[in-house]
Amino acid sequence: MTAGVTDGRNDRERKKQIILGVFLSGVNHHTLWADPEAGSQIAFSTFEHVARTAERGRFDFFFLAEGLALRERNGLIFDQDVVGRPDTLPVLAALAAVTEHLGLVGTLNATFNEPYELARQLASLDHLSGGRAGWNVVTSFDAFTGQNFRRGGFLHRDDRYVRAGEFLAAARRLWDSWPADAIVADRAAGTFLRDGGAGAFAFSGKQFDIEGRFTTPRSPQGHPVILQAGVSPQGRDFAAGGADAIFSPYHRLDEAQEFYRDIQARAARQGRPPGSVKILPSASFVLGDTREEAEERQRDIAHRQVTGRTAQILLESVWNRDLSGYDPEGPLPDIDPDPTGPPVIRGRAVLHQDPHRTVAEWRALAAANDWSLRELAIHVFSRTEFVGTPAQVADRIDDFVQRDGSDGFILGSHLVPTGLDEFVDTVVPLLQERGSLRTEYTGSTLRENLGIPPRTAS
Amino acid sequence: MTLHLAVALDGTGWHPAAWREQRARPDELFTARYWADLVAEAESGLLDYVTIEDALALQSPSPTSHDDRTDQVRGRLDAVLIASRVAPLTRHIGLVPTATVSHTEPFHVSKAIATLDHVSSGRAGWRAQVSPPLANAHFGRRAPIAFTELPGSTPGRPLLRPDDFADAFAEAEDFVTAARLLWDSWEDDAEIRDAATERFVDRDKLHYIDFHGRWFSVRGPSIVPRPPQGQPVVAVLAHATVPYRLGAASADLVHVTPRDADDARAIVAEVRDLQRAAGREDETVHIIGDVVVLLGATTAEAEDRRARLDGRSDVAFESDAPVFTGTAAELAELLLALAETGLTGFRLRPAVLPDDLEAITRDLVPELRRRGAFRDAYAADTLRGLLGLPRPANRFATTTEGAAR
Incomplete structure (x- = not known):
């Protein structure tokens, strides 16, 4: 152990820092809602507990998924898994009040929203959290979900990257429509705005044709952190060109390394500096005092899940x-x-x-x-990526990241809201000891904590 | 008689020169701390609720075009998110953000307000607002609404009315109806977590709303379980018969702007008639008078403040609501006199923040309390509770259990 600490100190200079996010499980079979320890899936206290625990563990961000229609099976509402969830943005805004450093990332649909409204909501979240907002951009082409919206569900499957691309481009134009120094607020001179045209914008494309004045001044991060998922070549190029972080579906080291190299190469071809796109698989964990105990727990959990x-x-x-x-x-x-x-x-x-x-x-x-x-x-x-003792899990996470399988993980637990506690109490200190995870936050924004460059106004 | 009292928060206050006052915080307008401080101050005065102004367009004196002024506050944050951000920091006060009903999705707004109700443990409200036409180009999805200039317009400050005025408010009524149906689309006891039958919910207690109107259709159910209040409080601001009808048919709070007591009497009578016509005579609908307030320790001090503010503005300060300039004691007398007309409460719009907000919580509230007209402690944990609104039964409920909770 003593030798390890010494090595760790030297390692700290050169070791890649692991990015950690946490997702709050919900509408899927992974969540063991019948467990005696399982808590509410809607009460704010649940979200607060997970977010505070993640911040205690010096995680980079808290992540919420989205689903805009209750699932159905054979025309009946699906009642087997957790049903129902809160609206993403108000929960993230409320979490900004009970955390100081944690990034607040939400999945928000580019099909069933409009750029003006969503861009101002994300800019508002960024202001209200002091620069901690992130957006996982998804599109949907399913008419089933469209029945809940005045827009309907008429996006053609082949148009989903067109929609996502235009939506993101329009949002970026809106975020750039206020210069960072637009507000002077000089009482004596009576000058509030440096320029009376602040917020002027126009965007024209196949999906959107909009113009006017944006309501929200430039937010602390300029642009919130953008996350995307994409496995197809089209999806990979799209994500490598526009995202700050990409979800990776690969958990086997060789496959993951190949994906990692491929994304970095695609990003470089699109003129992005090395390291500007972070790669993050989601993962779950089951811990035990011994490997056998962890494996036994995992088997039990899997049988309860499935x-x-x-x-x-x-x-x-x-x-x-x-x-x-x-x-x-x-x-x-x-x-x-x-x-x-x-x-x-x-x-x-x-x-x-x-x-x-x-x-x-x-x-x-x-x-x-x-x-x-x-x-x-x-x-x-019901695959669980990390099963073992805290030391074994810490080693595997660290090894995977140091060998460029990813830049970190987005972790979820089968138990809401207390499942993450054990990880933070036992695995996080080991990762910190290895010099791979921060012991204190160093940046003030999510972007800074992730180590990705700011987006300058175009 | 006890009054319901709210404050309307917007920027640095309702006077266009408010941001130049010494204690104004114009450079903090876009921070959470600014809003948290204001709402905490309102809560320290035991007020019923705060409203937070918003629009899907930049502030402008004209509803049809943006200006290029540099001497007034411009820019806003999303009001629903401001309310959500301050919810965990407050315990009792109602949070009533504005959310637009033109261009937006009823499904999104409904679930956002339901979630505000969850994160605030039952203190959510929503002011449903029709968009000014200058927001149309921000969405580009519909033909611009034509506007007609009304008699009495002054050059440069046209009074406009959309040609399809009635349509805009009919759409708003559909919007509120759909949002309310979605709030009821989950019965209170829909979540059962029955391990024996492997059912998380009783699907018979989830309901498709199947709303079909002229402007949109929404199938439902909501993705958000029924909010703690059952139905969060809905407010509208109304200046004429068409919006009065929207309020009387759909809202719990109708904010009105009477010029004087006679005007107030006439408005109250009209709204109550419309409420009966809508078949809601058994329901509590509050008619809340809006007043812009500019307060001082003496009448002269208040008038000096007004003169100083007006002197820093090139246009005379006017508002859709009456502007009161005077002392807290005078304002208390005015409000009690106006309450005789049937108004059940007041939404005060502070001319300057935080100055006039503090004058409300620290001077006006004690004046009202001395007259037996205001609470000395919060006696309810929800906004409906503060407003004396019962928790409504779920319209879809099939069991007494579901209806009674």
């Missing part, structure tokens, strides 16, 4: 058929998927582009391991 009923439903998302007649403890359904039929499950992201291929792979996997329907579902849908 009950027989849940296993059927998870597989329905690929088969697109009602599988409630298939014994969860029996073999995989022998029937073929029906991707062209009316959707069995609606209101959740499409995870599998080619259901026939996925089913073939799963059948092979189940046959090779002699897995039941439920065991296959547990394997596919």
Whole structure:
């Protein structure tokens, strides 16, 4: 241990600093809502607890996902998982009151919002949090969700990057419409604005044709931190060109390293300086005093997450058929998927582009391991990336980041709101000892804490 | 008679030269601390609620065009987010941000206000506001509404009325209706967490609202469980019959701007008639008088302040609401006299922040209390509670259990 501390001090000079985010679990099968320790999914105290815990652990940011319609199965509201969540922006604004340093990042949909309104909300959040706002830009093309909106759901699937790209470009133009020094507020001279045209903007594209004056002065970060997800070549280019951080779906080191290199190369080709795009997979963890204990806990959690009923439903998302007649403890359904039929499950992201291929792979996997329907579902849908003692988990996280599998992780727990406590109490001090995680915040904005350059006005 | 009392927060106050006053904080307008301090001051005076002004356009004296003035405050933060930001720092006071109903999505606004109600433990309100036409180009989705100049306009300061005035407010009424339906789309006891049947919710207690109107359709249910108040408090500001009708049909608070007691009597009578016509005679609808206030320890001091402020502005200070200049005791007498007309409370618009806000909480409130007209402690934890509004039954509720909570 003594030698480790000494090494750590030297390491601190050269070690890559791990970025940590936390997402509050909710509307999915990962969240164990029936656990005796499980708390409210809507009370502000839940969000406050997780955010304060993350800040105690010197995390970079708190992250909220979004879903704009309650999910349905066979035309009925899905009642198996957590249902319901608060609106993202008001919760993040309220969290700004009970935290000082933590970034506040929300997923907000570019299809069912308009740039003027959303850009001012994000700029307002950035002002009200002293520069801690972040935005995960997503688009949706599903008409099901569109039924909740006056806009409807008419975005063509192929237009989603056009929409996202134009939306982001319009938002950036709005954020740049007020110079940083626009407000003089000189009482004696009677000059409030340096220039009477502050906030003037115009943007014209295929999706938007807008002009006028923006209401909100330039915020502390100039532009909030932009996060995106993208796996296809188009998505990768889009994210590498416009995002400050990218969600990575890869958890195997070799795949992750390849994605990491690819994104950095694409970013460089688009003229972005090295290190300006951070790569962050999401991950979950289960800890124990010994590896065996952690593994036993993980098995127990996975079986509670993927009950027989849940296993059927998870597989329905690929088969697109009602599988409630298939014994969860029996073999995989022998029937073929029906991707062209009316959707069995609606209101959740499409995870599998080619259901026939996925089913073939799963059948092979189940046959090779002699897995039941439920065991296959547990394997596919209930992976826990970090299982072990705090030291083992700290080593694996550190190793993954130092070897450029990613720049950090966005962590979630199956237990809301107290699941993160254990990680912060036991793993965080070890990462700090290794010199890979800050012991105090050094920046005042999310952008500074993430170590990404400011966006200067274009 | 006890009054309901609110303050309207906007920028550095309602006088265009307010930002030049010594204690004004024009360079902090866009910080959380500024708003937290103001709302804390209002709460220290035990006020019912604060409103926070907003619009999807920059401040402008004209509803149809922006100006290029540099001598007045310009710029605003999103009011719903300001209210959310101060919610954890306050305990009792109601938080009533403005949110626009033109261009915006009822689904978004409904869930934002529901969430404000959750993060404030039942203190959310919402002032539903029709957008000025200059916001149209910011959205670009609809043809600009044509406006007609009204008699009595002065050059440079036109009084305008949209040609489809009634339509704009009919859309607003649909918007409020859809938002209210969404608030009820979850019954209070919809979340059951029944491990035995693996059901988190009882789906029979979640409801599609299937709202279809001329301007939009919304299916629902909301993604946000029913707010703590059941229905957060809805407010409108109204100056004419068409908006009075919106308030009487849809709102809990109708903010009005009577010139004097006679005008107040006429407005109250009209709103009450419209309330009956809307079939809401059994419901509590507060008619709240708006007054811009400029206070001083003496009448002369208040008038000096007014003269100083007016002297720093090239246009005479006028407002849609009456402007009171005088002492807190005089204002208390005026409010009590106006309350005789049937107004149930007042929303005071401080001419200067924090000066006139502090005069309200520290001078006016004690004057009213001395006259037995204002509370000496908060007696409820929700805004509906402060306003004497019962927690409404859920219109979709099928069980007495769901309705009674």
